Amino acid sequence: MAGDVNAVKPSGAGTADREQVPGNVLVSIGALLLGMLLAALDQTIVSTALPTIVSDLGGLDHLSWVVTAYLLAATAATPLWGKLGDQYGRKRLFQTAIVIFLIGSALCGAAQDMGQLIAFRALQGLGGGGLIVLSMAIVGDLVPPRERGRYQGLFGAVFGATSVLGPLLGGVLTQHASWRWVFYINLPVGVVALAVIAAVLHIPRNRQRHVIDYLGTFLIAAVATCLVLVASLGGTTWAWGSPQIIGLAVLGVLLACAFVAVERRAAEPVLPLKLFKVRTFTLSAVISFVVGFAMFGAMTYLPTFLQVVHGISPTLSGVHMLPMVVGLLLASTTSGQIVSRTGRWKVFPIAGTGITALGLLLLHQLDEHSSTAELSGFFFVFGLGLGLVMQVLVLIVQNAVPYEDLGVATSGATFFRSIGASFGVAVFGTVFAGRLGDLLGDAFRGTPLPAGVSPGSLEADPRGIAALPPGLRPAALHAYAVAITDVFLYAAPVALLGFVLAWFLKEDRLRASVTAPDISETLASNPVERSSYDEVCRALSVLGTRAGRREIYRDITERAGYDLLPAASWLLLRIRRYGAVEPVALAERMPVPLSVVMEAVRQVEERRLAVREGVDLVLTDQGRAHAERLAEAREESLAELLGDWWGPDRPTDLVALVRELNGELCGSRNDRPREVRQPEQRSEQPV
Incomplete structure (x- = not known):
């Protein structure tokens, strides 16, 4: 921090202040960025490929699980990767995470049915969680505190870039190669990262012993899985009152009770129950759940609406999603900086959840006749609402807890967003599949259809719409449009619940060291696990850069x-x-x-x-x-x-x-x- 005292030296002047990070470390950070790129990209690249994947493999009613399996596995694995890295060395664990991710990617690309793809996506998510957690932790091992914010900011930039490029790249690969290349593209990038890490990454040995909460991790993952299974299978595969759904619900409650009992006695609980005594954390956790519910549910089904209902190519569907991503990034960055500078934050979760609810109601108004301007405007409003609340939620949680709980509270806030995302995608899928079957049945009841075409086949594969006579296609497209946009109507009350809860947040004065979190903590679909020391280190270095x-x-x-x-x-x-x-x-x-x-x-x-x-x-x-x-x-x-x-x-x-x-x-x-x-x-x- 010694430089830049009275003025900034012109470009090309002495740079010794920035030369303390050796060249081999910079190469290592480049390899870590590649690892982060892989995990971040797979959060968004699949969305625009999903309609084509479903057409190829079938199983439209299980479409949500392609996203949910990845989210659940990555979320459950996150705390384990962080603690195992502390205990056994992060380099070896990071290499293991890359290998698991690449094996999962190769198997996803080779999947022959929806069941295989879902299982392999879970394996991929297991490695992806480690890539995000360990790459951020290794930066802390390689560079001193005053430089840490600058380098971790690069990882935030990767998240921001993949939010924009992911849907576009997914569309391009799907349209011009194959949806399988959405997964195969990871292989060359991952191999390069693996080779560079093996050759040049040298991390100081600073291992810490942990009592790892394996049972707590398993139980919370099992509870989340039961919830998502109930949401995704109820009303579609099995009736809501069926023994299977009731059994899953009861099992989820019993596992939740077991989780509470285990966490009370755990030496290092994966989610300390004392955090829920802090009102701000509890309310923020629920609002984070709402944000994840709305964000990932919409991002999963909007490309299907664009490609099926409007006949837009996979590539252009990624382009049409850009207004939402731009609104999200713009509002997220701006709100975080305003809060850091003014110390006032309560208006943002209130406005953000309110605008998100408005955005969902606007998305419900879309149909097969909506113009591009209308689509872009509604997408932008929805993204703006999400962005206003996302960064601020992490920031106010960090401000509300004591130092020893800072790291776990930060990951806890994003954990609930991850669970909300998994649950939201599953609920959206259930509503969509149920409504689509009813609407297609009503639309073609008593109507003669071409050989091989039925409401059931149209529901399973939207490409069947092209086989319909021109006079019947509008009815099928309208059924798809209503089924998807009704999903947003069902999600609006959830966003309104977040809006109501936001009014009960207590606007405590911000600590000066609590600054806007980086984008990796805001956009990551799974928690970004850091220690309290890491969080303060990042905050102080970011503050120095900003001030x-x-x-x-x-x-x-x-x-x-x-x-x-x-x-x-x-x-x-x-x-x-x-x-x-x-x-x-x-x-x-x-x-x-x-x-x-x-x-x-x-x-x-x-x-x-x-x-x-x-x-x-x-x-x-x-x-x-x-x-x-x-x-x-x-x-x-x-x-x-x-x-x-x-x-x-x-x-x-x-x-x-x-x-x-x-x-x-x-x-x-x-x-x-x-x-x-x-x-x-x-x-x-x-x-």
Whole structure:
């Protein structure tokens, strides 16, 4: 954070401040990005291929499980990947996750029926959960805290890019190659990532012992699976009052009770029950469920509406989905930044859930005659509503819990969004399949159809519509249009429930260190598991980037009660840490213009805060007193950012983080002068 004190050096000037990450580490981060790309892409790339997959393999009533199987497996595996990586080494686990993901991808591409595809998607999701969790964790192993936010921001950018490119790429591959290439495309990318990781990734050994909650993980996955099975099979495969559905519901309740009992005694519970005593967390969890329910349900069935009802190609269906994605990304980014800067957040979950409900009602109005402008406008409104609430939910959960629960609360909020997504896709599928069968039966009752065509065959394969006489096609298209858009009508009350609950959120004052989460925490379909230390590390580094280094030193100077230039304060603290600095050499090593350095030198010399000893500057007694006060102000500033987390019983890992950041505020180790005189260790001490 030493650079950029008074001004930014022109491009091409000294870059030592950014050269502390070695080249092989940058290559490793590139390979991690490829791994993240694979997992993120498979959350969205399948949506535009689903209509073609169903036409090829059949099983329209099980379409939702192609998405749900991946979501459930990835969600259930996430906490295990994180803790196993801590315990046995992340490199080996990351390679294992890539291999599992690639095997799942190859098998998905070779699937011969819907049952095989669903099973192989679950295997793929198992590996995908590990790719997301471990790639983010390995970045924390490779780069220091002050750089972490910048590199983790790259992973957020990957999520943002795949949200836009996923549906497009899925459509292009489906239309011009085969839907199987939606899965096969992962293989060359994954092999490259695997080879690079094996060759260049070297992670410091820092293993931690965990008591892994295997039973709790199994039980919560089993409860979620029972819920989704009830939602997807009830009313279609089996009647709602059938012994099978009742049995699944009872089993789900019993497993939920067992989960509560296990979590009460678990040493490291996968979802600590004490979090539900925090009202903000409980309400946010329910609203997150609602957001996942609406978002993934719509993203799964809108491409079917576009391709079947409007006859749009798979590629163009991805293009038509862009207004929704743009609205989501725009609102998500903007709302997160506004909340971080103003500290006011309650309006966003209220507005977001309200606009999402409005968007669902608008989507219900669509039919086979809707114009492209109407489609784009309604999609944009729906995406805007989702975006307004998604980032803010993660942020307010982080603000509501104590430090020791920060990491698990963050993943808990996204966990409920993942379960909501699985449940939403299943419910949407049940409503769609049930309505479509009824509507097609009503439309063609008593109407003679061509040989081999029946309402049942039209329901199983939408390509059969092309075999109908021209006069009968509109009725079939209308049945599909109503069946899909009725899904959005059924989802609207769920969004309205989120709107009502949002009014009961208590707008607590934000800690200064709670900043907008990166996009990976916002858009990931499965939880992004990080420790409390990782979350604070990310928050403080992001805050430093946002505020700007000049503002940091201005704040330190004002807090100390001096009228020095920000660069002069930085210079005094640097001399205090290293004993002496050579101004010209310092400007060569740092991304700070020589003119700014010399202006700071002139000020500290005129005020007799530092004097020359040869080519070096050293502190006078008065300068040392100023530097001591500035150091105290810097520590006070960090402590203020951490708020009540920096209490009398603050944990040792938080103390270590503040110590490390305190030292790095003067510059990285690579910027250290060749000769160090009278080193002051006190600068490394926290408050």
